[in-house]
Amino acid sequence: MKIRGKVYRFGRNIDTDQIYPGRYLELHEPQEIAKHVMEGASASFAAEVRPGDIIVASTNFGCGSSREHAAIALKKVGISVVIAESFACIFYRNCINLGLPLLVCPKVSELVTQGDYIEADLAAGTVKNITQNTEVQGEALSEHIINIIRAGGVKPLFKAKFGQG
Amino acid sequence: MHALEKILAKAAGLPRVRPGEIVNAKVDLAEVNDLYLQAIKSFHEMGGQKVHDPNKIAFVLDHYAPAPTIQSAANQKVMREFVWEQGIPHLFDIDAGVCHQVMLEAGLVYPGMVLVATDSHTTTHGAAGAYGTGVGATDLACIMLTGEMWFRVPEIMKIELSGTLPHGVMAKDAVLHVLGKLKQDAAVYKAVEYTGEAVAAMSMAERMVLCNMAVEMGATTAYIAPDEITRAYLEPRLGYWPEVAHTDADFTYWATYAFDVSELEPQLAAPHSIDNLVGISECQGTKIDQAFIGTCTGGRVEDLAVAAKILKGKKIHPHTRLVIIPASREVFLTATRLGYTEALVEAGATFSTPGCGPCLGAHQGALAPGEVCVTASSRNFPGRMGSTQAEIYAASPAVCAASALEGRLADPRKYLVEGGYRK
Numbered sequence: 001m002k003i004r005g006k007v008y009r010f011g012r013n014i015d016t017d018q019i020y021p022g023r024y025l026e027l028h029e030p031q032e033i034a035k036h037v038m039e040g041a042s043a044s045f046a047a048e049v050r051p052g053d054i055i056v057a058s059t060n061f062g063c064g065s066s067r068e069h070a071a072i073a074l075k076k077v078g079i080s081v082v083i084a085e086s087f088a089c090i091f092y093r094n095c096i097n098l099g100l101p102l103l104v105c106p107k108v109s110e111l112v113t114q115g116d117y118i119e120a121d122l123a124a125g126t127v128k129n130i131t132q133n134t135e136v137q138g139e140a141l142s143e144h145i146i147n148i149i150r151a152g153g154v155k156p157l158f159k160a161k162f163g164q165g
Numbered sequence: 166m167h168a169l170e171k172i173l174a175k176a177a178g179l180p181r182v183r184p185g186e187i188v189n190a191k192v193d194l195a196e197v198n199d200l201y202l203q204a205i206k207s208f209h210e211m212g213g214q215k216v217h218d219p220n221k222i223a224f225v226l227d228h229y230a231p232a233p234t235i236q237s238a239a240n241q242k243v244m245r246e247f248v249w250e251q252g253i254p255h256l257f258d259i260d261a262g263v264c265h266q267v268m269l270e271a272g273l274v275y276p277g278m279v280l281v282a283t284d285s286h287t288t289t290h291g292a293a294g295a296y297g298t299g300v301g302a303t304d305l306a307c308i309m310l311t312g313e314m315w316f317r318v319p320e321i322m323k324i325e326l327s328g329t330l331p332h333g334v335m336a337k338d339a340v341l342h343v344l345g346k347l348k349q350d351a352a353v354y355k356a357v358e359y360t361g362e363a364v365a366a367m368s369m370a371e372r373m374v375l376c377n378m379a380v381e382m383g384a385t386t387a388y389i390a391p392d393e394i395t396r397a398y399l400e401p402r403l404g405y406w407p408e409v410a411h412t413d414a415d416f417t418y419w420a421t422y423a424f425d426v427s428e429l430e431p432q433l434a435a436p437h438s439i440d441n442l443v444g445i446s447e448c449q450g451t452k453i454d455q456a457f458i459g460t461c462t463g464g465r466v467e468d469l470a471v472a473a474k475i476l477k478g479k480k481i482h483p484h485t486r487l488v489i490i491p492a493s494r495e496v497f498l499t500a501t502r503l504g505y506t507e508a509l510v511e512a513g514a515t516f517s518t519p520g521c522g523p524c525l526g527a528h529q530g531a532l533a534p535g536e537v538c539v540t541a542s543s544r545n546f547p548g549r550m551g552s553t554q555a556e557i558y559a560a561s562p563a564v565c566a567a568s569a570l571e572g573r574l575a576d577p578r579k580y581l582v583e584g585g586y587r588k
Contacts, residue, residue, distance in 0.1 A: 013349055013438060017546045021553075022525035025200045026229065026236040040548045060350035060383060064546060065525070066285040068203055068301035089354040089385045090285055094301035144187075154303060155211050162310050163212025 001122040001146060003080045003101070004130070008049065009114040010057040014041055015064035016091060020073050022065070033069050034076035051078025054118060058084065058109045062091025068098075075100045081120050083108050083127055083138070096145055099153030103127065105138025122146060167321050169356050169388050171410040172296045176279045177316075184320040184419070192221065194273055195308040196282035198264050199226040202240045203302035204283060205247050208309050216251050217312035223255035223273060224248050225264035230520035232259070233528035262493025262519030265289040265377070265461040270495050272402035276391045276409045281305065281314060286461050286543065288357075291376035291387030292369060293399055294409060298386045319356040319385050320419035326363035328427030333578035335471070336371035337463060337541065337561040339363065340378040341432040343424060345442025353383035355419060363426045364389060369398040370465040377462050378543055381439045431576060433539070434559040437547045445564065445576045454536040456481075456569035457550075458562045459490030459517075460524045463541025466499045468562035473505035475566040475580040476512035482572025487514045487565075488530040490522040514569075526551045539568045 018040035020033070027033050038045040055061075055074070061084035062070060071094035074082065082095065083103045095102050103120055105127050112118055116131040125140030141149070151157050166174065166181055174182045176190035197204045208216075216222055224244055232238035241259070248256045261267045265286055268274050276294030280287060283305050290297030300314070308314050326339055357379040364372065372389050379387035389395070391409050400406045431445040458464065458472055469491065481487050489509055491497035497519055500506050510516060515530075523530035524542040531551035532538050538550060538557050545557035560568075563577035570580075 015544075015546045017525075017544070017549050021548050022527055023531075023551075025525070025527060026234060026240060028202045028206065028240065040546075040553055060353060063349065063383060064285065064544060066283055066299040066301050067200060068303060071301065072203070086350060086353055088383055090299050090301060093304055097301065097303040097307075154307065155207060158211040158307055158310060164214040 001149070002119055003122065004117065004119045005052045005054040005080050007054050007056050007112050007114060007116045007118055008045065009112060010041060010055060012058040013060045013063055014057055016062055016067050016070040017064055019062065019070040020067060025067060025069060030072050030076040033073045037073035037077050049077050052080050053078070054120070055079055055082045056084070056108055056112050057082070059086045061087050063088040066090040068094045071095045071098050071100060083120060085109060096148055097154045099149050099151065101141065101149050103138050103141070105136060107136045108138065111136050122149070166413055167416050168390065168410045168412045169296055169321060169386065170318060172277050172279060173316060173318055182318045184318050186318045187315055188318060189313050189315050190279055191313055192281050192308050193278040194221055194223060194280045195305055196223040196225060196264055196268060197305055198228055198283055199237070199241050199244060200228045201283040201302045201305065202243060204305040204309070205243065207303045207306035211306060211310055213306070213310045216253070216309045219251050219253040221312065222253045222309060223257065223268065224253060225257040225261060225267055226259050227261070227263050228521045228525065228527060230259035230518065259520070260494055262491065262496065263461045263464065263521055266465065266492040266496065269293060270402065270493055272404065275399065275403055275407050276395070277407055281308060285380045286377050288379045288384055288387040289373050289377040289461055291379070292372035292389050294388070294391035294395060296386055299380065317354065319354055321356045321358060322352060322420040322422070323358050323360060323418045325361040325421065325423040326359065326426050327361045327423065328363055328425040329366065330363060330426050331429065333563055333581040334429050334431055335561040335563055336367055336374040338429055338432040339426045340375050341434055341442060341559065342429055344378065344382055344434070344440045345432065346424070347382055347422060349382055349438060349440040351382045352379065354385050356386045356388060357382070357384040358388040365392065368467065369394060370467045374462060381543060431561060431564050433564065433574065434545050436545055436556040436558065439545060439559060445574065449574050449576055451574045452537060453485055453539050453568050453573055455486045455488060455530065455532065455538040456565040457488045457523060457530060457538060457540040457542060458565050459492065459522050460542040461492060462543040463562045464490055464492035464496065466496050468541060469500040469505045469509065471563045472566035473508040475563065475577055476570060477508040479512055479570055481513040481569040485569050485572045487569035488517065488523065489514045490517045490529065491519050493519050523550050525549065539565050539574060541565045
């Protein structure tokens with residue numbers, strides 16, 4: 001599974017309050033949630049982001065609150081993959097559950113700058129910077145997780161297996 | 166195996182588990198709070214009609230208690246209706262308080278259980294010897310549908326706190342000190358166990374603070390081996406005492422860190438990250454606009470007690486607000502019976518009813534641009550309590566009370582007589 005897109009670059013410890021501020025937590029429709037994506041970290045992101053864009057960040061992306069709104073917002077605006085040096089564990093689960101792929105790639109923040117075009121290979125775990133013609137090796141996604149991503153998240157899988165009608 | 170591994174192994178029906186392994190484990194209690202209408206939506210989206218076991222589900226309406234907007238009121242309405250329709254026996258409505266405090270007080274938390282909640286601070290329940298972890302809405306919906314969840318068995322790190330906390334220095338100061346040294350990504354997807362003589366001497370309330378803040382270093386769960394203090398707190402609430410699994414003597418920890426707390430001064434996490442630590446001596450005098458005492462981190466009886474001790478018979482600074490929100494109804498009642506509520510209100514505190522309050526910037530004390538707040542809660546992320554242009558210092562309830570009194574960041578030790586509140 002290969003994903004190509006333009007990079008939005010973020011730093012260390014981007015918490016879920018920055019991805020999706022607490023004052024909007026009462027919202028539950030994805031299109032309403034998406035209007036506030038990354039609002040605590042960047043005032044312009046929500047207006048500028050385009051479907052297919054890629055977020056690249058340093059360590060501990062998604063730390064803090066367990067709010068699934070953070071994953072819903074990124075998924076709804078069409079972020080194709082988030083690549084970071086490490087992810088907070090609840091955020092990681094939330095994104096995979098919704099079918100939004102995440103790639104752990106220890107050196108990725110040295111590889112890319114804002115606006116670069118990159119290609120991530122989820123099964124191989126590689127990140128290729130097309131703009132700068134460089135490449136780094138990250139952690140390949142397991143077959144189990146790739147199957148969840150292909151299905152569009154856990155909901156279709158659980159519906160098929162456990163749905164009560 | 167570690168006690169936490171034994172808990173997961175038992176819940177997964179396996180003889181043993183190893184770090185890194187993925188296991189499907191039965192969940193003893195799944196709790197949903199009122200930020201997570203999506204849990205019900207996801208349940209329906211997956212074709213759910215009846216929950217797997219209503220007795221193993223709790224709903225706590227705490228983050229928007231009482232509802233500040235029409236939308237949050239509408240969300241709570243849907244949740245109540247779901248609870249009643251599904252026959253879920255554990256509904257803690259807006260009168261109850263913060264989920265973690267409420268579940269412990271209600272006797273729903275016991276050593277050896279697996280507790281999953283839609284709240285990152287579910288690590289708190291390690292103080293009761295439970296495997297507690299936070300999830301998002303869809304994971305919780307999967308549990309409501311199947312009674313199980315997949316876990317990656319975490320590596321376990323040990324944090325040993327030796328020595329004795331000095332007067333006026335609290336568990337919050339100890340855990341902030343640890344965060345300042347280890348940093349906020351030190352335990353990403355690890356379990357954190359706290360041990361040592363300082364932990365052994367702590368009350369349950371103080372142990373809850375340590376475990377609560379473990380998530381701020383990235384931990385998926387936390388643990389303190391149950392002892393007589395745990396038992397004295399839990400047994401009357403449970404009505405029994407379960408058999409407790411112990412860590413094997415030959416267990417090897419992923420990492421061990423040791424800290425002596427004997428010489429600690431009050432600690433503050435300065436804006437805008439929880440590992441940006443300063444001692445009170447480095448920042449006292451900084452003007453504040455608001456102090457906040459409350460939440461699953463700093464809103465227990467002991468926290469209101471130290472604030473009352475500092476503020477009784479005095480008035481807070483005229484340019485400062487002091488917002489106090491007891492963590493639960495039981496905390497509020499106890500603090501009232503003991504006279505703390507009266508002392509604090511007379512000193513100028515603004516009380517709100519039990520719940521999460523302004524911790525997440527939703528209501529009851531949000532911050533304006535340019536304001537400075539000192540808080541007994543757990544997070545000082547940009548915009549956490551309102552404006553991203555506000556500055557938040559996270560500290561102990563004692564520091565918050567002393568700072569409200571002086572209108573600037575202040576050292577509480579001068580207000581706490583030797584042999585004071587810890588006795």
